[in-house]
Structure formats: C-alpha cells, structure tokens
Amino acid sequence: MSSRVGKVYFCAICGNEVEFVKDSGVSIICCGEEMRLKKEGFNGEE
Numbered sequence: 001m002s003s004r005v006g007k008v009y010f011c012a013i014c015g016n017e018v019e020f021v022k023d024s025g026v027s028i029i030c031c032g033e034e035m036r037l038k039k040e041g042f043n044g045e046e
C-alpha cells in the first residue's frame with residue numbers, strides 16, 4: 001500500500017496546503033479539484 005503520510009498536497013485554486021497524518025487511500029478534493037502533490041523544494045511560485 002502506498003503511503004502519502006508526511007507528504008504535502010496543495011490546491012492550485014485556493015492555495016490550501018495539507019499534510020497527511022493518515023492515508024485512507026482516497027483522493028483529497030478541494031474546490032472540486034483533486035489536490036496536487038507538492039514536491040520537495042517546489043515553492044509553488046513561477
């Protein structure tokens with residue numbers, strides 16, 4: 001089972017960021033879109 005625990009996800013629409021403390025395996029949705037994995041070292045700005 002893959003684990004997202006400890007990984008940070010963000011919403012590209014509203015900017016919410018969440019870190020998993022428990023992964024149930026279900027996608028997380030914010031603003032009607034699937035939240036994206038925030039990669040290490042990526043600060044979200046271009």
Ligand SMILES: [Zn+2]
Pocket residue numbers: 011012013014015016030031
């Ligand atoms: Zn959102």
